[in-house]
Amino acid sequence: MRKAGGSHGARFVAIASLLLLVVLAFVDASVIHRQKREFVIPDWIEIVDEPVQAENSKTIQRAVRVRDAKVTYDGAQVWRVRSSEGQKDLLSNVTTDFQDTGLPSLWTRNDTTVDVMVRLEEIPRLSRYLKQKDLEYQVVIEDLQKAIDEENPSLSEQEMEELEGRKGHRMEWSSYHRLEDIHGYMDYLAETFPDVCSVVSIGNSVEGRPLKVIRISNGKANAPALWIDGGIHAREWISPAAVTYIINHLVENSEDLEADYYILPVANPDGYEYTFTRDRLWRKNRKRSVGSPCTGVDLNRNFGYRWGGLGTSKDPCREIYAGSGPFSEPETNAIRYFFEASAANFKAYLTFHSYGQYILYPWGYDKRVPPDYADLEMVGKQVAAAIKKAGGANSVYTVGNSATTLYAASGGSDDWAKAILKIKYAYTIELRDTGKYGFVLPARYITPTAKEALAAVMVVTEACKSL
Known part of the structure; x- marks a missing residue:
């Protein structure tokens, strides 16, 4: 890690150089006796809007910053x-x-x-x-x-355009997709199937990206509701891919729905985009920490139940940094406010992660279990049995309490859903694999893994119907 002084010095030189280039670009060509050229901002410079201090001011403030270099893992x-x-x-x-x-x-x-x-x-x-x-x-x-x-042999631009022209959207499940494709697919469904789907932004990320939730329902009265989210940890690409596959299945089979689904495919949109553009293995959100050279909060340590306990860090440079306080991040706050405002009859909270192939239930903050843990264990085992049949690989998923089966992690969303929202079936599901590829699961495994995730949703839906 470079010293802060060196980093600031480099930034100063870069910004000063940019300003000099801007001045030269606008000097009349006849004065400097050479052909006038259009000024092009280098790729390593980013122009950003800064907040205006005066409340009623309409002035747009601009600032420059040096882009982060793309991280490579040569030799790792x-x-x-x-x-x-x-x-x-x-x-x-x-x-x-x-x-x-x-x-x-x-x-x-x-x-x-x-x-x-x-x-x-x-x-x-x-x-x-x-x-x-x-x-x-x-x-x-x-x-x-x-x-x-x-990992991700993506489709060519021509193939993507052909796909969009034929289907009306760019989503498919042979490659991992950028946020724009995922959000575009959700909007397409809402426009094409308005009787079944609606999309709402429940808030914005640190960098201003919308947190889009799709509601899928055929309007049956008193239907149980399930919350499903993915992508809270940015590098876990299989999670949003599996969740969008679930969305596709539910919409295509909407006439058979006996529950309402509220689905947030990408809970950490800034981090997710960052994994495509800068660092494939980035985990946290993109919050800039005051007084620290490091960036990001682990959103799954930021929920407001047992915040800041075991399995968290107060150091912004650590991957398990829990933030400055419970719900300090706009992404987690948006989820909290959504549930506070919703009148839906939530019976399940499913959050998809990777990797390891686990079906985990609370508590995560310590090696303890809720009073109804036997129910959670029973349904969890039913999920594991369904998954084993679903993906074509006889995948084995381990069922258990989070802290005992894996490790203690305070401030998680499933603990919060169980303790504060009083939602019966709260699970964290760690998708494929068991370590051969880890977070870098090749795209050819998207569909079989997504079928396993869908099987889990169907089993939990059945359990919710009996409540």
């Missing part, structure tokens, strides 16, 4: 660190060290294994460290950048 690997029966406490302590330092990047963990992303320059040091601790590891992803490059 993903390792799985294993512990033996007598090393569980040791692995837990090592994992805490990883979280405290932020190096290497923690991907996922349970009682016996932890997956970490190791950059090229960190490999010798981490190898020595693990050897000193007598912990074994295996390389799961040999070349992370190669895996990223091969």
Whole structure:
């Protein structure tokens, strides 16, 4: 990490250079005796609107900033660190060290294994460290950048235009799509099937992108309602892909609906877009932290139940930074206000993540369970059984309490939904895979994984109907 002074100095030089270029561009060509050229803003410079201080002022303020360079993972690997029966406490302590330092990047963990992303320059040091601790590891992803490059063979512009001309939208499930395509698809459904679908923006992200929720209902009276969201962690691309697949299925089979669905496919739109343009493995939102060089809040640590407890950090540079307070972020606040204003009869709260293949129920803040955990366990096992039949791969999903099955994480959305909203069936579902690809799941697995997610929704819907 560069020192703050060096970063500020570089920015000053860049901005000063830009201003000089602007001046030169507008000087009359006859004065400097050369042909006048159109000034083009370099790609590494971004022009942004800054808030106007005066309340009634109509003046638009402009500022310049240097764009973040695109992050690459050349030489980086993903390792799985294993512990033996007598090393569980040791692995837990090592994992805490990883979280405290932020190096290497923690991907996922349970009682016996932890997956970490190791950059090229960190490999010798981490190898020595693990050897000193007598912990074994295996390389799961040999070349992370190669895996990223091969993950999403997207359609050509011509293919996308042909798709839009034929279908009226650009969504399909052989590739991962940008936010524009997802929102465009939702708007298309609302316009084409107004009796079944409606779309509303429940708020805006830090950078001003809408948080679009689609309601799918055939208008049956007293129908139970289910909330479904995806993409709260930006790098988990399979989550919005699976959720949009669910939307497609529900709309195509709307005459059979016996529940109402409120679906937010991308709960972290800024972070999601950032994973396409700058850093494929970005996790948090894009909130700029005051007094810190680091950016972003983990939105799934920012909900207002047991906020700031186990499994969170107060350091803005950590991936599990919980924010400055509960609901400090516009994205989580928008979800809270939506539920406060809604009159829907919510019986389930499903939030899709990746990876690991888990069906998790509260509590996440500590190794405790709610009074009705037996009901959650029973329906969770029914979900796991349905998933095993659905995707064509006999996928095994582990069912259990979040903190016990994986790790403690306070301020999660499912804990908040269960404790504060009193929603019966609150689950976090970690989709494929179990680590071969991790967050970089190739696009060819979208449809089979999405079928598993859909199976989960159908089972929970049946459970809601009996309440």
